[in-house]
Amino acid sequence: MMIQPVILYGASGHAKVIIEILELNHIPVLGLFDDNPDIKRLLDYDVLGPVGKKKVKNPVIISIGDNLLRKKVSRRFNFSYAQAIHPTATISPRAVIGAGTVVMGHAIINSGTMIGQHCIINTSASIDHDCLLGDFVHISPNATLSGGVVVGEGTHIGSAAVVIPSVKIGKWATIGAGSVIIRDVPDFATVVGNPGRVIKTGSVIQQ
Numbered sequence: 001m002m003i004q005p006v007i008l009y010g011a012s013g014h015a016k017v018i019i020e021i022l023e024l025n026h027i028p029v030l031g032l033f034d035d036n037p038d039i040k041r042l043l044d045y046d047v048l049g050p051v052g053k054k055k056v057k058n059p060v061i062i063s064i065g066d067n068l069l070r071k072k073v074s075r076r077f078n079f080s081y082a083q084a085i086h087p088t089a090t091i092s093p094r095a096v097i098g099a100g101t102v103v104m105g106h107a108i109i110n111s112g113t114m115i116g117q118h119c120i121i122n123t124s125a126s127i128d129h130d131c132l133l134g135d136f137v138h139i140s141p142n143a144t145l146s147g148g149v150v151v152g153e154g155t156h157i158g159s160a161a162v163v164i165p166s167v168k169i170g171k172w173a174t175i176g177a178g179s180v181i182i183r184d185v186p187d188f189a190t191v192v193g194n195p196g197r198v199i200k201t202g203s204v205i206q207q
Contacts, residue, residue, distance in 0.1 A: 006082045008032040008063040009073055011042045015063035018102055019043055021084040030058060051077060062100060062118055067136045067154045070118045134171060
């Protein structure tokens with residue numbers, strides 16, 4: 001099967017990690033789009049400027065760490081999207097991973113889990129069986145989701161956070177690093193601590 005070269009959108013530190021995943025998988029990188037005119041190169045690749053009126057036929061990965069910005073970019077452009085999955089990641093053949101999602105090194109995704117589009121499953125994150133993650137979710141390094149956890153669109157789970165089985169976390173929530181989540185979390189909430197407690201409730205994200 002012919003491997004299609006990929007273009008990245010966003011020339012940031014997150015893009016560096018994605019580039020190296022693609023290189024490890026022998027997937028060519030054609031370059032990167034970025035709206036900042038001062039960025040000309042990233043690693044060994046040309047930054048092509050903004051998309052503008054360019055016709056983009058190759059698949060794209062949105063290489064932006066901010067969940068809301070990834071959603072806004074995905075709405076602006078009618079790209080086709082690729083995945084980037086690190087060769088050291090362990091992924092069940094019975095898991096489903098959406099377009100545009102990136103899985104970093106040593107991440108684990110177990111049987112029956114469904115992950116939406118444009119998610120980030122970061123280094124050494126562990127997602128157990130039958131979890132359901134919405135689009136634009138970020139699971140940070142060393143975070144652990146036990147079996148049957150539901151995570152709503154746009155939510156960010158901080159580094160080394162732990163979520164016990166069958167907990168439901170709402171959309172666009174923030175779970176602080178190292179938190180232990182033992183009960184459901186509402187939409188737009190910020191939760192920290194062990195056990196996790198809500199320290200802030202937000203409003204509708206401007207999408």
